[in-house]
Amino acid sequence: MAFAIVATIIVIGTVLWNAVTPWWFTPLASNWGAFDQTIIISLWVTGVAFVLVSGFIIYCVIKFPYREGHKSEYEPENTKLELWLTVITTIGVLVLLAPGLIAWNDYVALPDEGIEVEGVGQQWVWSYRFPGEDGVYGNTSGRLFSSKNTFGLDPNDPNSLDDILIRSAEVHLPINENVIMQLRSKDVLHDFYIPQFRAKMDLVPGQHTNLWFEPTLLGTYEVACAEYCGTGHFAMRGLITVDTKEDFQVWLEKQPTFAQTLNEGVEGSGKQIAQTLGCVACHSDNGVNGIGPTWKDSFGSTRELASGEIVLVDETYIKESIVNPTAKIASGYAPIMPAYATLSDEELDAIADYIKTLSN
Numbered sequence: 001m002a003f004a005i006v007a008t009i010i011v012i013g014t015v016l017w018n019a020v021t022p023w024w025f026t027p028l029a030s031n032w033g034a035f036d037q038t039i040i041i042s043l044w045v046t047g048v049a050f051v052l053v054s055g056f057i058i059y060c061v062i063k064f065p066y067r068e069g070h071k072s073e074y075e076p077e078n079t080k081l082e083l084w085l086t087v088i089t090t091i092g093v094l095v096l097l098a099p100g101l102i103a104w105n106d107y108v109a110l111p112d113e114g115i116e117v118e119g120v121g122q123q124w125v126w127s128y129r130f131p132g133e134d135g136v137y138g139n140t141s142g143r144l145f146s147s148k149n150t151f152g153l154d155p156n157d158p159n160s161l162d163d164i165l166i167r168s169a170e171v172h173l174p175i176n177e178n179v180i181m182q183l184r185s186k187d188v189l190h191d192f193y194i195p196q197f198r199a200k201m202d203l204v205p206g207q208h209t210n211l212w213f214e215p216t217l218l219g220t221y222e223v224a225c226a227e228y229c230g231t232g233h234f235a236m237r238g239l240i241t242v243d244t245k246e247d248f249q250v251w252l253e254k255q256p257t258f259a260q261t262l263n264e265g266v267e268g269s270g271k272q273i274a275q276t277l278g279c280v281a282c283h284s285d286n287g288v289n290g291i292g293p294t295w296k297d298s299f300g301s302t303r304e305l306a307s308g309e310i311v312l313v314d315e316t317y318i319k320e321s322i323v324n325p326t327a328k329i330a331s332g333y334a335p336i337m338p339a340y341a342t343l344s345d346e347e348l349d350a351i352a353d354y355i356k357t358l359s360n
């Protein structure tokens with residue numbers, strides 16, 4: 001009897017909790033309301049099954065308690081009951097699967113018209129590329145990646161030069177227009193996910209994947225990497241601002257083309273290099289230590305190493321830590337930073353200069 005009471009409380013509590021939970025969907029900001037509907041349908045199907053099965057168990061516990069001299073009947077075959085159960089569960093499974101398959105079918109069919117943008121993932125930062133005036137993405141190659149060419153674009157491909165590069169994790173998109181995204185990863189598996197758009201897609205090294213959505217609500221939304229991609233996974237965040245068409249155009253015109261970034265000098269661009277290489281995912285500029293020590297007020301300070309040794313944070317130490325990060329591990333941090341051995345002296349100087357500007 002105690003079991004029946006506890007089980008009844010659990011069933012009623014579960015149903016009530018689902019009705020009043022504050023942890024519900026955020027307001028929908030894209031065309032993908034169909035995914036919310038499939039989740040609600042799934043909740044209803046599984047919810048009704050949960051209440052029925054639990055109710056049946058509770059009923060049996062009350063109705064058929066142990067009684068001296070009574071024995072339950074052994075009935076291994078009951079064609080009528082099996083037929084009913086088969087029909088009902090088949091209908092349940094169909095209702096669970098069909099709406100999702102219909103929505104998924106729309107999701108993977110890219111529209112003909114829309115604004116194209118490429119999302120690029122790397123440990124642990126996002127960047128973006130628009131195809132530019134010609135509407136065609138320039139060719140890319142993994143062999144062409146460098147700190148000056150973080151998108152690996154082919155400078156000899158005429159389609160590359162007008163490509164617009166967003167070398168930070170913040171991108172703008174226009175409202176009420178189809179956005180057709182191509183995704184690629186520079187290193188490991190990532191997953192591009194905007195919860196308010198109900199849209200997500202894996203990034204697979206060596207492949208292009210696609211997704212599309214139509215933003216329907218002005219605002220700024222967080223992009224979260226939804227595929228565990230290493231120690232800095234939690235810090236792999238970006239922002240999408242949905243603008244009016246006019247505001248979006250104004251913003252887009254201010255962004256550099258690939259041709260423009262090729263002509264940039266290295267001096268004064270330490271911050272840019274740090275952003276595009278993803279340094280900022282682990283090293284903050286605001287005094288908060290992350291996966292790595294913060295850069296704020298680090299220059300000129302002393303630092304204790306894991307070995308117990310005390311070192312001065314100067315240009316030599318900074319450059320060595322970039323090129324050969326495990327040479328001197330700061331105490332309290334894991335030796336996980338990848339080596340950036342291909343950076344030129346000018347680039348190393350630029351980063352060191354930038355870190356210097358963050359100290360008084």
Ligand SMILES: [Cu+2]
Pocket residue numbers: 121122124189190191225226227228229233236
């Ligand atoms: Cu990731």
